[in-house]
Amino acid sequence: MDHLTELENKSIYILREAYANFKNLCxxxxxxxxxxxxLWLARKAFFGHxxxxxxxxxxxxxxxxxxxxxxxxxxxWHLNMFYGQNQAALAEKQTFPDGQVDRLRCCRLLKTDALKxxxxxxxxxxxxxxxxxxxxxxxxxxxxxxxIVGIRSDEEGSRSKERYFSPRDKESLWDIGDQPPxxxxxxxxxxxxxxxxxxxxxxxxxELNIWEYIKKEGIPTVSLYYDQGKGTRYRSLGCYPCTLxxxxxxxxxxxxxEELRTGKFSNIAERSGRAQDKDDGGGLETLRREGYM
Amino acid sequence: MNIVIVGHVDHGKSTIVGRLLADTxxxxxxxxxxxxxxxxxxxxPFEYAFLLDALKDEQAQGITIDSARVFFKTSKRHYIIIDxxxxxxxxxxxxxxxxxxxxxxxxIDAKEGVQENSCRHGYMLSMLGIKQVxxxxxxxxxxxxxxxxxxxxxxxxxxxxxxxGIQATxxxxxxxxxxxxxxxxxxxxxxxxxxxxxxxxxEFHKKDIDENLPLRMPVQDIYKFTKFQDDRRIISxxxxxxxxxxxxxxxxxxxxxxxxxxxxxxxxQPAVPGIGAGxxxxxxxxxxxxxxxxxxxxxFHGHPPEVTSRIxxxxxxxGRAPMELGKTYHLKLGTMKVPVEIEKIEQVLNASNxxxxxxxxxxxxxxxxxxxxxxxxxxxxDLADRISPTSRFVIVDQNNISGGGIIxxxxxxxxxxxxxxxxxxxxxxxxxxxxxxxxFERYGQKAAxxxxxxxxxxxxxxxxxxxxxxxxxxxxxxxFLGIGNVIHGLDxxxxxxxxxxxEHFRRLAEVANIMLNMGTILIITAIELQKSDLEIIxxxxxxxxxxxxxxxxxDSSSGMADLHVAEHSPREQVVEKILELIxxxxxx
Ligand SMILES: Nc1nc2c(ncn2[C@@H]2O[C@H](COP(=O)(O)OP(=O)(O)O)[C@@H](O)[C@H]2O)c(=O)[nH]1
Numbered sequence: 115m116d117h118l119t120e121l122e123n124k125s126i127y128i129l130r131e132a133y134a135n136f137k138n139l140c141x142x143x144x145x146x147x148x149x150x151x152x153l154w155l156a157r158k159a160f161f162g163h164x165x166x167x168x169x170x171x172x173x174x175x176x177x178x179x180x181x182x183x184x185x186x187x188x189x190x191w192h193l194n195m196f197y198g199q200n201q202a203a204l205a206e207k208q209t210f211p212d213g214q215v216d217r218l219r220c221c222r223l224l225k226t227d228a229l230k231x232x233x234x235x236x237x238x239x240x241x242x243x244x245x246x247x248x249x250x251x252x253x254x255x256x257x258x259x260x261x262i263v264g265i266r267s268d269e270e271g272s273r274s275k276e277r278y279f280s281p282r283d284k285e286s287l288w289d290i291g292d293q294p295p296x297x298x299x300x301x302x303x304x305x306x307x308x309x310x311x312x313x314x315x316x317x318x319x320x321e322l323n324i325w326e327y328i329k330k331e332g333i334p335t336v337s338l339y340y341d342q343g344k345g346t347r348y349r350s351l352g353c354y355p356c357t358l359x360x361x362x363x364x365x366x367x368x369x370x371x372e373e374l375r376t377g378k379f380s381n382i383a384e385r386s387g388r389a390q391d392k393d394d395g396g397g398l399e400t401l402r403r404e405g406y407m
Numbered sequence: 408m409n410i411v412i413v414g415h416v417d418h419g420k421s422t423i424v425g426r427l428l429a430d431t432x433x434x435x436x437x438x439x440x441x442x443x444x445x446x447x448x449x450x451x452p453f454e455y456a457f458l459l460d461a462l463k464d465e466q467a468q469g470i471t472i473d474s475a476r477v478f479f480k481t482s483k484r485h486y487i488i489i490d491x492x493x494x495x496x497x498x499x500x501x502x503x504x505x506x507x508x509x510x511x512x513x514x515i516d517a518k519e520g521v522q523e524n525s526c527r528h529g530y531m532l533s534m535l536g537i538k539q540v541x542x543x544x545x546x547x548x549x550x551x552x553x554x555x556x557x558x559x560x561x562x563x564x565x566x567x568x569x570x571x572g573i574q575a576t577x578x579x580x581x582x583x584x585x586x587x588x589x590x591x592x593x594x595x596x597x598x599x600x601x602x603x604x605x606x607x608x609x610e611f612h613k614k615d616i617d618e619n620l621p622l623r624m625p626v627q628d629i630y631k632f633t634k635f636q637d638d639r640r641i642i643s644x645x646x647x648x649x650x651x652x653x654x655x656x657x658x659x660x661x662x663x664x665x666x667x668x669x670x671x672x673x674x675x676q677p678a679v680p681g682i683g684a685g686x687x688x689x690x691x692x693x694x695x696x697x698x699x700x701x702x703x704x705x706x707f708h709g710h711p712p713e714v715t716s717r718i719x720x721x722x723x724x725x726g727r728a729p730m731e732l733g734k735t736y737h738l739k740l741g742t743m744k745v746p747v748e749i750e751k752i753e754q755v756l757n758a759s760n761x762x763x764x765x766x767x768x769x770x771x772x773x774x775x776x777x778x779x780x781x782x783x784x785x786x787x788x789d790l791a792d793r794i795s796p797t798s799r800f801v802i803v804d805q806n807n808i809s810g811g812g813i814i815x816x817x818x819x820x821x822x823x824x825x826x827x828x829x830x831x832x833x834x835x836x837x838x839x840x841x842x843x844x845x846x847f848e849r850y851g852q853k854a855a856x857x858x859x860x861x862x863x864x865x866x867x868x869x870x871x872x873x874x875x876x877x878x879x880x881x882x883x884x885x886x887f888l889g890i891g892n893v894i895h896g897l898d899x900x901x902x903x904x905x906x907x908x909x910e911h912f913r914r915l916a917e918v919a920n921i922m923l924n925m926g927t928i929l930i931i932t933a934i935e936l937q938k939s940d941l942e943i944i945x946x947x948x949x950x951x952x953x954x955x956x957x958x959x960x961x962d963s964s965s966g967m968a969d970l971h972v973a974e975h976s977p978r979e980q981v982v983e984k985i986l987e988l989i990x991x992x993x994x995x
Contacts, residue, residue: 115685117485126687127627127645134628134700134742158674161641161689163632192634277503281806294807295499295725297506297535298799299645300739304806318487320478331675 118326125152125315126159127299128278129262132313133159133166135303136260140196140233143168145180146351147335149264150187151324152316154333157191166262169232170197173224174204175353183336188242195242196252198232200224211355224353233258233310259310266319280312281305322374329367341365408613411489411505413532414514415524419545422583423514424477424490425455427604430590433479455583483609498531498773499725502811505532510539510576510611512604517556517580518549521564523759529564530758530775533573534723534813536795540568541576541607548582552595570761576611577601618683621709622649623789623797625741626659626702630689631844640844641672641689644704647741647796651690652681656707659698660787661714662949663830665707666692695842697949701743703787703797712787712797713817714826717750718780721791722770722812723758726804729769730776736809740800743786747802750779770810779818783967784945785826791815821939822946825913829947832917846926850884853992854923854952857985858944860936861958865974867932870958874982875930883928883993890933893918912940916947923952928992941967954988 115123132139141156143149156164170184188195203223207213210220231237234257241252267276277293279301294302305311319327328335338348346359364370412420429439446453477488489504505511511532515525532540542564550556561578568575580599581588587595590605602610627644651657655668671682672689682688690704703712724730730749738747755767756775770776791798791813802810847853857874859867871887878885893915901907915931922929933940936955945953957968958981970988972981986993 120685123645123685123687130627130643130687159643159687160630160632161637161639161672162674163630163634163637165632293500293503294809295503295811296808297502297811298796298801300801300808300811302803302806302808304737304803306806 118323118330121319121323122155122158122327124318125155128301128313128315129156129159131301131303132260132262132279132315136311138256138258139260139262140167140169140258141262142229142264143170143184144264144351145170145176145184145336146264147324147328147339148266148316148319150333150335151319151327152262152264153187153191153193154331155315164191164193167194167196167258169258169261170195171225171228171232172197172199173228173353174199175209175224175355177338177351177354177357179336179338180351183334185242187334189244189247192244193242195249196232196239197249198228198237198239200228200231201238203227217356221356233261257310260313261310262313262315264316265314266321266324267317276312276314276317277302278314278317279303280314281309282312322371325367325371325374329371335367339370341369408484408510408608408611409487409489409508410510410512410608410611411501411508411532411537412512412514413501413505413528415516415519415522415528418514418516418519418522418525419583420490420512420514421456422454423512423543423545423581423589423604424488425457426583426586426589427488428477428479429455430586430605431479431481433477481605481609486608498527501528502531502535502723502725505537506535508537509614510541510608511537512541512543513575514543514545515560515564517544517546517560520560521567525564526567526761527759527773529568529573530571531723533571534721534775534811536799538573539576539611540573541604542578543581543604544578545581545583547580547587547596548585552580552582552587554580554598557599567761577607579604579607617648617794617796618650620648620684620794622651622655622657622704622706623647623712623741623794624651624688624704625743625797626698626700626704627742628700629698639672639691640695641691642698642704643687643689644742645687646682646684648684648794649706649709650681650683651688651704651706657690657692658705658707658711658834659696659702660705660712661785661826661830662698662702663833664696664698664702665834665836666694666696669693694838695844696838697843699949699951701741703741703743705787710793712789712794713814714785714787714830715817715820715823716782716785717818717820718788718814719753719777719816719818720780720800720812720814721775721777722802722810723775724770724772724802724810726772726807726809728804729771730802730804730810731769737803738780738782738786738800739803739808740786740788741797744803745782745784745786747780747782750781753777753779781820783942784950785820785822788814788817790817822942825909825943825946828913843924843926850926851994852883852926852928854926855928855989855992856919856923856944856948856953857928857930857989858936858941858953858955859930859932859958860934860955860968861974862960863934865958866978867934867958870956870972870978870981870985871930871932873978874985877982877986878928881993884926885928885930886922887930887932888918888922890915890931909939909943912943913947916944919944920948923948928989938967954985956985956988 143153156166200223208215208223210217232239235255239252240249243250277296338351341347341363345361345363347362347364349360362373364373412424414420442457443453477490479486489508513529515521544557544560557580579588579601580596587593588603592603624644624646626642630641630643651668653668653671657668658665669691671679705712732749735746735748738745752767754763754765754777755770756763758775789797798814800812801808859871861867875885875887897914898911901910919929955968956970958972959974970984972984
């Protein structure tokens with residue numbers, strides 16, 4: 115069995131374990147390549163169906179093409195699609211750079227806080243109605259207590275310490291030093307009242323694995339990942355004010371794989387285009403403890 | 408390839424990993440300089456280990472606190488190094504890391520020699536089933552690169568490994584700090600002619616895929632997604648060992664239910680006629696037999712698994728609180744999860760020095776024990792020396808995985824005989840064309856067995872009649888069967904002495920099984936059911952269909968009842984409570 119197939123099968127196993135063990139499960143879909151691969155793996159795991167609701171946190175600063183792509187796949191794959199938004203912060207212009215707050219605070223409000231209230235059901239949630247072909251405000255109040263997230267351990271230091279099934283307490287805090295063990299394909303699927311779980315099926319994948327898999331399976335991706343003739347492309351997708359493209363002439367999946375294999379980027383962090391990571395020493399780590407993926 | 412690096416704290420694991428990264432050019436550009444600069448700013452000497460300390464609080468504590476994954480590649484292949492911590496409290500992180508690995512590097516400080524965790528980690532590697540272990544005797548620079556020191560430590564550790572039955576792949580003298588024998592040979596160790604760390608890494612071989620062993624697939628779930636007119640009923644799971652082909656006759660354990668593989672389901676992939684170990688698959692069957700998550704799929708014409716509720720195991724404990732006699736835990740093996748208790752502790756071992764005691768009443772953190780475990784119902788598994796993946800289990804204590812172990816012997820239990828008959832019956836079961844789901848849909852209910860028991864003078868039958876009437880009026884397919892109806896008919900050939908007691912219950916359960924198969928909600932009354940009686944019934948019938956109601960105060964079923972009702976509670980109220988208990992069965 116080749117490495118990619120091994121990764122694929124392991125991830126499918128984790129997805130099925132998550133589905134078998136949790137009632138209020140959801141999957142975060144950032145529209146980026148990793149969580150889209152995760153979504154694809156769910157279709158594989160469940161034989162063409164996606165029996166898990168998808169959640170997107172819409173900061174309102176996402177590049178428009180990302181939203182179009184999200185809604186196209188939602189229709190085509192019949193996804194049970196939810197999005198959440200921190201509408202209060204947006205209304206008060208607590209945003210960056212056009213509002214009164216810095217990058218990190220903007221992230222905290224539009225992502226961390228929005229995610230928390232969307233998962234808990236305390237903030238506004240919108241769900242795609244396939245019959246009417248539009249989003250409607252969702253009136254259910256249940257919270258999602260199991261959250262599947264497409265993080266990879268090669269992305270960035272703090273992510274390399276993750277478990278596949280990782281309990282978080284009420285405040286979404288992550289106690290890195292005291293995580294229960296995980297071995298022999300047995301995960302910690304029980305948790306006490308008030309805690310919830312993050313599930314990470316892509317932990318062992320690398321950026322290159324992701325692209326190789328996208329190619330192997332023919333998974334549709336946003337064109338922002340490719341050079342459209344200007345000599346730049348996005349390597350990681352985020353909000354437009356804080357995400358910069360990288361210099362690259364990779365025009366398609368093959369070019370990207372070639373680029374990664376030959377090590378053009380091997381010395382540059384994947385998220386280096388994400389400005390918020392740099393604002394303080396352990397910026398992402400701080401955000402992560404608070405629940406941002 | 409996944410490699411784990413273990414060893415006593417401060418013996419140099421992080422330094423060696425830092426070296427491996429630097430020597431393979433796997434560090435992000437500028438990282439080395441950045442870390443050097445940081446050290447200079449804080450007036451600290453530069454350490455290769457700092458390269459790994461990505462996390463703030465980890466640097467603060469100065470120890471690697473979790474098993475971190477580090478990626479690098481040699482000219483031959485890609486590696487993931489799992490850096491396990493050396494601090495004693497963090498054994499669970501080491502286990503997490505090591506269980507994912509195909510080979511291990513075990514680091515021993517040449518100056519300090521073999522320490523507590525050098526041994527404990529070695530023991531854990533053997534428990535986890537990791538067979539390829541290279542022992543690195545590090546900090547050779549501190550002992551002037553003396554060959555004698557190396558020989559002596561190697562020999563001492565070799566003796567320890569022999570006692571626990573593992574064989575080191577090799578011993579290598581190294582200096583992580585100076586870079587000797589990591590990627591390059593240097594003058595310092597000119598007396599050493601063996602492999603460098605790089606060479607040995609490239610020589611480790613991938614774990615064999617266990618395709619040649621008998622078929623084992625723990626059932627993960629049964630899918631029936633109806634969207635897009637999908638009518639497939641898919642048994643999903645990851646094949647642990649062996650292969651499965653379309654047309655194969657397969658049996659599920661512990662039930663013994665049998666069918667044939669109709670198709671192997673795939674998404675975005677052409678259909679295949681057969682598939683082997685390691686694949687997460689989906690199967691459809693020719694007969695719609697009722698199986699559930701936790702059962703083990705095997706080939707009918709293959710070596711069958713063990714099925715029992717008592718096992719002899721070798722286990723290691725990592726929980727903060729000790730594992731104790733008389734306390735209930737959960738055991739997870741494959742996709743099966745059952746309550747479990749220690750029946751007997753035979754021997755407890757200190758994994759760091761192999762001291763043992765055979766009078767222990769509990770298993771403390773970081774101890775290893777041989778013991779007998781018992782469960783309220785049987786599970787399907789294999790023995791460690793035959794099919795190791797399905798001999799491995801973990802123990803859950805209050806939500807947390809706290810221990811792990813391997814089964815090396817299957818012991819008889821009180822139900823062994825009945826169980827064998829049930830398996831035999833299921834092997835030979837004659838199928839109908841009507842599925843269980845079709846019946847449920849027709850009757851608007853799921854089959855259930857409600858056992859009403861209690862003291863001689865408790866109003867069991869009255870309750871049963873009231874319940875039957877109520878369900879009947881609701882249009883349900885329901886039947887009340889007093890145990891006497893069987894005793895004086897089907898059991899007429901059995902005498903009344905205690906020896907025949909189990910046989911009465913076996914027959915009662917067989918009758919119930921047929922009626923449940925019909926889709927009936929069956930109400931049975933019996934006087935003071937004992938735990939052993941209930942166990943016979945649970946062994947004979949898919950036990951998620953059974954609900955037990957105890958009427959009156961005393962309870963000889965010791966905790967097996969799902970509902971207790973007072974003898975004199977109003978009848979209507981009791982009926983309501985029972986309806987509540989079976990509410991999920993009352994719609995299809
Ligand atoms: N002299 C010498 N010191 C070393 C060597 N390898 C590691 N050390 C030192 O030993 C200490 C502990 O090393 P570290 O890699 O953090 O150990 P870990 O706890 O096993 O990860 C550090 O101060 C290192 O500089 C070596 O080969 N020679």
